[in-house]
Amino acid sequence: MTVDPVARGTEHEPRVEAEVQRAALSQLLKGGPLAEALHVVLVLVVAALVWNSLPLALTIGWVGAVTAAAGLRTWWRLQLAQRAPSPEQALRGVRLTVAGVGLAWGFGAAAAIPALGLDEAALTLVVLAGIVAGATSSLVGDRRSFRYLLITVLTPLPIGILLQGHSRPQVIATLLIALFAWGMDRVHRRAYHTFAERVRGAVLLEASTQELARQHAYLDALIASTPVAIAVLDGERLIGSVNPAFEALFGYSAAEALGSNIDRLIVPTGLGAEARDLEARARRGEIVRVEVERAHKDGRHIPVRLSAAAVKAAAEGALVALYEDISDRKAAETAMRAARDLAERVAQARSAFLANMSHEIRTPMNAVLGFVELVLDTELAPEQRRALELVRSSSEALLTILNDILDYSKIEAEHLELEAIPFDLPKVVHATATLLAVRAREKHLELTVDVPPDVPHMVRGDPTRVRQVLMNLIGNAIKFTEQGEVDVSAAVVRCGAADASVHFRVRDTGIGIPPEQLATIFQEFTQADASMTRRYGGTGLGLAISRRLVALMGGELTVTSEVGRGSEFSFTLLFPIETPTAVAPRQAASLGGRRLLVVDDNETNRRIVRDMLGAEGVAVHEAARADAGLAALRRAAGAGTPFDLAILDAQMPERDGFALATAIRGDPDLAPTRLLILTSAGQRGDGERCRQLGIQAYLTKPIARADLIEAVGTVLAGTPSAGGGADLVTRHSIAESRHALRILLAEDNPVNQQVATAMLLKRGHQVDVVSNGREAVDAIRARRYDVVLMDIQMPEMDGFAAADGIRALPQGRALPIIALTAHALSGERERCLTAGMSGYLAKPFKAHELFALVEGSSDGPTPPAPPIDLEGFRSTMREAGAEEAVDGIVRVFAQTAPERLAALQTAARSGDPESVGRAAHAFKSAAGTIGARGLALLLAEIEGAARESMLEHVQRELPALEREVAAVLDYLSNSGASHARSPG
Numbered sequence: 012m013t014v015d016p017v018a019r020g021t022e023h024e025p026r027v028e029a030e031v032q033r034a035a036l037s038q039l040l041k042g043g044p045l046a047e048a049l050h051v052v053l054v055l056v057v058a059a060l061v062w063n064s065l066p067l068a069l070t071i072g073w074v075g076a077v078t079a080a081a082g083l084r085t086w087w088r089l090q091l092a093q094r095a096p097s098p099e100q101a102l103r104g105v106r107l108t109v110a111g112v113g114l115a116w117g118f119g120a121a122a123a124i125p126a127l128g129l130d131e132a133a134l135t136l137v138v139l140a141g142i143v144a145g146a147t148s149s150l151v152g153d154r155r156s157f158r159y160l161l162i163t164v165l166t167p168l169p170i171g172i173l174l175q176g177h178s179r180p181q182v183i184a185t186l187l188i189a190l191f192a193w194g195m196d197r198v199h200r201r202a203y204h205t206f207a208e209r210v211r212g213a214v215l216l217e218a219s220t221q222e223l224a225r226q227h228a229y230l231d232a233l234i235a236s237t238p239v240a241i242a243v244l245d246g247e248r249l250i251g252s253v254n255p256a257f258e259a260l261f262g263y264s265a266a267e268a269l270g271s272n273i274d275r276l277i278v279p280t281g282l283g284a285e286a287r288d289l290e291a292r293a294r295r296g297e298i299v300r301v302e303v304e305r306a307h308k309d310g311r312h313i314p315v316r317l318s319a320a321a322v323k324a325a326a327e328g329a330l331v332a333l334y335e336d337i338s339d340r341k342a343a344e345t346a347m348r349a350a351r352d353l354a355e356r357v358a359q360a361r362s363a364f365l366a367n368m369s370h371e372i373r374t375p376m377n378a379v380l381g382f383v384e385l386v387l388d389t390e391l392a393p394e395q396r397r398a399l400e401l402v403r404s405s406s407e408a409l410l411t412i413l414n415d416i417l418d419y420s421k422i423e424a425e426h427l428e429l430e431a432i433p434f435d436l437p438k439v440v441h442a443t444a445t446l447l448a449v450r451a452r453e454k455h456l457e458l459t460v461d462v463p464p465d466v467p468h469m470v471r472g473d474p475t476r477v478r479q480v481l482m483n484l485i486g487n488a489i490k491f492t493e494q495g496e497v498d499v500s501a502a503v504v505r506c507g508a509a510d511a512s513v514h515f516r517v518r519d520t521g522i523g524i525p526p527e528q529l530a531t532i533f534q535e536f537t538q539a540d541a542s543m544t545r546r547y548g549g550t551g552l553g554l555a556i557s558r559r560l561v562a563l564m565g566g567e568l569t570v571t572s573e574v575g576r577g578s579e580f581s582f583t584l585l586f587p588i589e590t591p592t593a594v595a596p597r598q599a600a601s602l603g604g605r606r607l608l609v610v611d612d613n614e615t616n617r618r619i620v621r622d623m624l625g626a627e628g629v630a631v632h633e634a635a636r637a638d639a640g641l642a643a644l645r646r647a648a649g650a651g652t653p654f655d656l657a658i659l660d661a662q663m664p665e666r667d668g669f670a671l672a673t674a675i676r677g678d679p680d681l682a683p684t685r686l687l688i689l690t691s692a693g694q695r696g697d698g699e700r701c702r703q704l705g706i707q708a709y710l711t712k713p714i715a716r717a718d719l720i721e722a723v724g725t726v727l728a729g730t731p732s733a734g735g736g737a738d739l740v741t742r743h744s745i746a747e748s749r750h751a752l753r754i755l756l757a758e759d760n761p762v763n764q765q766v767a768t769a770m771l772l773k774r775g776h777q778v779d780v781v782s783n784g785r786e787a788v789d790a791i792r793a794r795r796y797d798v799v800l801m802d803i804q805m806p807e808m809d810g811f812a813a814a815d816g817i818r819a820l821p822q823g824r825a826l827p828i829i830a831l832t833a834h835a836l837s838g839e840r841e842r843c844l845t846a847g848m849s850g851y852l853a854k855p856f857k858a859h860e861l862f863a864l865v866e867g868s869s870d871g872p873t874p875p876a877p878p879i880d881l882e883g884f885r886s887t888m889r890e891a892g893a894e895e896a897v898d899g900i901v902r903v904f905a906q907t908a909p910e911r912l913a914a915l916q917t918a919a920r921s922g923d924p925e926s927v928g929r930a931a932h933a934f935k936s937a938a939g940t941i942g943a944r945g946l947a948l949l950l951a952e953i954e955g956a957a958r959e960s961m962l963e964h965v966q967r968e969l970p971a972l973e974r975e976v977a978a979v980l981d982y983l984s985n986s987g988a989s990h991a992r993s994p995g
């Protein structure tokens with residue numbers, strides 16, 4: 012805070028004026044006694060001088076007047092001390108007495124001069140001039156007093172002189188007096204100004220000294236009362252000053268601290284270099300702010316926040332350091348870290364516990380569910396079937412509860428991670444509905460699934476979680492609906508080039524939810540009917556989990572409901588699109604332009620069929636009732652444009668699908684029409700009925716798009732037949748039309764081995780079983796398989812390591828490996844896929860899930876990957892600017908490979924590990940160079956075995972090596988690379 016000096020001058024002006032007045036007065040009064048005495052002495056001297064020339068009376072009168080005036084002044088001065096008047100009054104008194112003395116001198120002289128001779132008169136004038144000159148200093152404090160004296164002393168003189176005569180000397184004397192008076196006045200004026208300035212200077216100096224002292228005191232108080240410890244250091248790091256907070260923080264008194272080296276005082280041993288570095292930075296102009304430790308006098312270390320800066324301008328080389336005690340904050344941070352570590356440890360323990368529990372429960376459940384499913388597929392007495400159905404539904408319920416609890420714990424612990432993998436969205440929706448279709452059928456509910464063709468097929472997301480939410484919503488819809496239908500739909504609300512928003516909806520015609528409960532059903536453990544006598548079971552966790560899962564996936568699960576009319580749950584999710592265009596199914600071309608009639612009383616079902624087949628180029632016509640359908644068929648046939656196929660709903664009011672089929676088959680005009688029956692309640696004997704009625708296909712609802720298209724394609728490809736005997740197309744025949752696969756199952760648990768084997772054998776596949784990863788790798792090396800089912804947790808070598816080993820084998824590079832795991836925790840699937848697996852199945856699995864994965868992964872034998880990546884080699888060489896050398900290198904490799912193989916075989920036979928290693932090493936480098944990775948891997952393995960003198964292992968590998976060399980050479984000669992531009 013600075014104050015403008017000019018402003019400060021004006022601000023002090025009245026005080027300065029008063030001070031000048033006071034100083035003047037005191038100066039005037041102080042010189043009083045001397046002046047008064049001098050006047051008396053001088054008038055006596057003058058009297059002696061003029062004693063002979065002047066009449067006695069005049070001399071005595073003059074002396075008396077001056078003495079009286081001086082006496083009066085003395086008396087007044089003495090009075091003044093007692094009366095204490097104001098400075099103005101006092102000044103007035105001074106002026107009056109001065110004027111009195113002046114008059115006595117002036118008039119005395121004026122009366123005397125005419126009677127005096129020139130020399131006496133001159134001497135008298137000199138005395139008067141001396142008085143006036145003396146007054147310039149004795150009356151310096153007051154201009155007026157001096158002027159009064161000047162006028163009263165000098166004015167009467169010219170009168171006296173001129174009364175003497177008007178000759179030249181008199182005139183000159185008068186002029187001299189006037190000149191003298193003017194001169195003296197100038198002198199006094201200058202003296203007065205000097206006096207006043209001096210006084211003013213003194214006053215201002217005092218004022219600013221006071222101000223400075225005040226500011227000092229303020230700053231001192233500020234520094235003393237600030238809670239931050241402050242130390243000021245000089246250029247030598249010696250402490251110049253500290254504040255009380257410093258004393259309190261470090262325990263040193265100011266006296267102890269002053270003059271000490273700060274390093275020795277408070278910098279802990281070992282931190283000196285760092286402290287000096289900080290100081291250097293501060294001296295370079297940086298404002299240093301760091302958190303460090305400093306030592307208390309008692310040796311304790313105190314965490315402080317140190318701010319240091321060079322003190323500019325004022326003190327050259329000085330440095331101010333501020334220390335803020337942050338012990339409390341540090342302690343809180345440490346406590347927080349400890350709490351977080353503990354929480355993390357607890358969470359980890361909890362995750363591990365969940366994973367283990369999941370594994371332990373799922374493994375036996377897998378056996379229970381798998382075998383029940385298998386036994387249910389055999390001939391059973393009704394009693395047995397009912398009992399087993401109960402076992403199955405109870406196990407499933409148990410599994411659902413287990414999953415819910417696991418999920419809920421994971422969500423609670425914020426450990427639920429979503430996967431982001433490519434999946435077929437319509438398939439997930441259909442598959443989920445298919446799983447629950449049985450339950451809907453049992454309650455005679457219509458379960459419709461509507462996924463229009465514009466819904467992108469391959470999207471990226473977490474299929475398990477999408478399925479889980481849908482499962483929950485559809486499950487609830489079926490549970491809380493007694494009659495009517497449950498509609499499931501997924502529709503695109505916005506589709507961009509890279510992603511699509513899909514709106515999922517599950518609508519039912521069930522009991523509905525009372526408005527007051529709508530808000531709470533998403534809370535965990537909450538049920539609309541929570542009484543002990545409630546009709547519907549459940550844990551009350553499903554919707555809570557679903558809502559959180561939808562939120563995790565970026566959507567919001569909402570509900571609208573009306574009691575007695577039904578509920579509608581919906582949510583919208585955004586999915587990145589994996590492949591922008593859906594892959595056209597194989598039969599698309601053969602379906603284009605075909606005419607089809609769908610007869611179904613359910614509008615939603617008709618639309619689904621229309622959408623699914625319409626997208627394939629089929630012209631779909633609709634009829635809502637059996638007679639309308641029959642009429643439409645007849646009309647079309649009559650017009651010469653008969654329908655190629657009629658899809659009939661089995662359950663229709665009045666006349667059902669089978670009755671309509673009977674009517675159609677009874678009409679010769681409609682004989683060429685192929686028929687497909689869709690049923691939502693399969694009955695025993697339906698198949699036989701279909702065959703008798705000449706119905707070509709029989710499918711159960713809800714039907715997956717791919718299955719419907721495949722079925723329609725198969726039916727249309729066959730001959731239109733009105734008679735029995737033709738093969739009926741069913742969901743099974745569609746699946747079984749796929750070829751039998753050779754499957755390797757690697758699983759250590761004997762019960763699980765049996766479950767999977769039984770399922771796969773029944774499906775017509777061949778299965779070999781091994782019980783650990785090492786055996787799996789050996790088996791792949793020895794035989795050709797279409798698919799491997801790989802348990803992850805196995806003794807000796809686990810599934811991940813085994814997958815690695817298989818991928819390193821030439822025949823294992825492109826082999827589908829499906830991971831089986833009882834760890835149903837999130838992230839497991841991603842872990843499997845990144846570890847090189849092609850698919851993932853969580854235990855316990857359903858037969859159809861297993862089939863879908865096994866058969867889907869091996870849609871016909873996969874063409875083996877080329878044994879050599881010639882293109883990669885070529886592009887590497889191209890980048891190196893040596894592409895023209897490629898053909899030469901490959902040719903040389905092709906020519907020398909048989910020799911190299913022979914050399915290796917000879918070395919192996921000779922039993923010398925070292926020469927085997929050398930031969931393998933050289934061959935390996937050559938193979939690696941041209942991109943024959945499989946061959947190089949095999950050779951690396953042989954080299955490694957040779958180095959460990961495991962010659963039997965080398966012998967075992969040799970046949971595989973021969974095969975691989977042959978494959979590489981075959982490939983090279985087929986691709987023409989080995990002959991290219993061969994010289995000669």
Ligand code: ADP
Pocket residue numbers: 483487488491519521522523524532537538539540548549550551552553554555578
């Ligand atoms: P749970 O079904 O295991 O009891 P949920 O969290 O799935 O638990 O559902 C909570 C409650 O919400 C149910 O108990 C039921 O009262 C109500 N609810 C859920 N879905 C429906 C539905 N579709 N129709 C009627 N009520 C429903």
